[in-house]
Amino acid sequence: xxxxxxxxxxxxxxxxxxxxxxxxxxxxxxxxxxxxxxxxxxxxxxxxxxxxxxxxxxxxxxxxxxxxxxxxxxxxxxxxxxxxxxxxxxxxxxxxxxxxxxxxxxxxxxxxxxxxxxxxxxxxxxxxxxxxxxxxxxxxxxxxxxxxxxxxxxxxxxxxxxxxxxxxxxxxxxxxxxxxxxxxxxxxxxxxxxxxxxxxxxxxxxxxxxxxxxxxxxxxxxxxxxxxxxxxxxxxxxxxxxxxxxxxxxxxxxxxxxxxxxxxx
Numbered sequence: 469x470x471x472x473x474x475x476x477x478x479x480x481x482x483x484x485x486x487x488x489x490x491x492x493x494x495x496x497x498x499x500x501x502x503x504x505x506x507x508x509x510x511x512x513x514x515x516x517x518x519x520x521x522x523x524x525x526x527x528x529x530x531x532x533x534x535x536x537x538x539x540x541x542x543x544x545x546x547x548x549x550x551x552x553x554x555x556x557x558x559x560x561x562x563x564x565x566x567x568x569x570x571x572x573x574x575x576x577x578x579x580x581x582x583x584x585x586x587x588x589x590x591x592x593x594x595x596x597x598x599x600x601x602x603x604x605x606x607x608x609x610x611x612x613x614x615x616x617x618x619x620x621x622x623x624x625x626x627x628x629x630x631x632x633x634x635x636x637x638x639x640x641x642x643x644x645x646x647x648x649x650x651x652x653x654x655x656x657x658x659x660x661x662x663x664x665x666x667x668x669x670x671x672x673x674x675x676x677x678x679x680x681x682x683x684x685x686x687x688x689x690x691x692x693x694x695x696x697x698x699x700x701x702x703x704x705x706x707x708x709x710x711x712x713x714x715x716x717x718x719x720x721x722x723x724x725x726x727x728x729x730x731x732x733x
Contacts, residue, residue: 472501475502478531540577547566562581562585580611608632623665626665627668642665667686670708
């Protein structure tokens with residue numbers, strides 16, 4: 469992949485001279501060679517150039533591919549859009565396409581997209597090749613357990629497949645996510661992902677009446693909503709927080725009442 473010519477296009481469109489862009493990163497002659505496709509700088513230097521151009525690597529690749537997303541990203545967006553519109557035939561077709569891409573490339577993410585499509589169909593009683601959500605969970609859990617250090621992809625994966633897990637598994641992986649997220653404390657995008665993840669884990673726990681754990685994860689989610697200015701998510705989290713507190717209070721009150729009844733008998 470030759471990115472130099474694209475760097476040149478971005479630089480000239482912004483009216484930045486080679487000497488200015490190269491300053492403190494590499495020699496002007498090396499930048500000229502890079503832009504001409506005759507020199508390949510290290511990744512660290514490429515990131516510094518992009519930072520100076522106010523450009524992310526994702527945006528650079530988007531421009532490099534002619535204002536188009538990579539195949540994996542395109543399939544993901546198509547799958548999610550079809551699901552949001554409840555276009556079940558399209559969800560099925562895109563899930564098959566993802567599986568075919570996995571068989572062709574052996575890229576795990578394509579298979580995860582296939583499972584995501586199948587899971588959506590199952591949720592809406594349109595079962596296809598996979599018949600039970602537990603089958604999906606049993607394929608996602610080994611992947612998460614097999615990764616020594618989680619990165620953003622693993623957090624997103626857990627969040628996307630939360631609907632396949634029971635509260636015990638959700639809590640198990642959620643506690644690991646809390647620890648793993650410490651490394652991403654200063655990475656802005658990670659906070660939004662973590663907020664959504666903590667909120668979704670709490671909902672799984674709430675649905676199974678595991679109120680103590682639900683409250684634990686909601687207490688993690690609330691300050692993250694403040695930090696990332698997620699007003700809607702903060703409101704939703706607060707609603708679940710109050711519901712969980714009320715349910716927990718009723719549970720504890722019921723336990724006390726039961727003990728008193730036993731003592732009287």
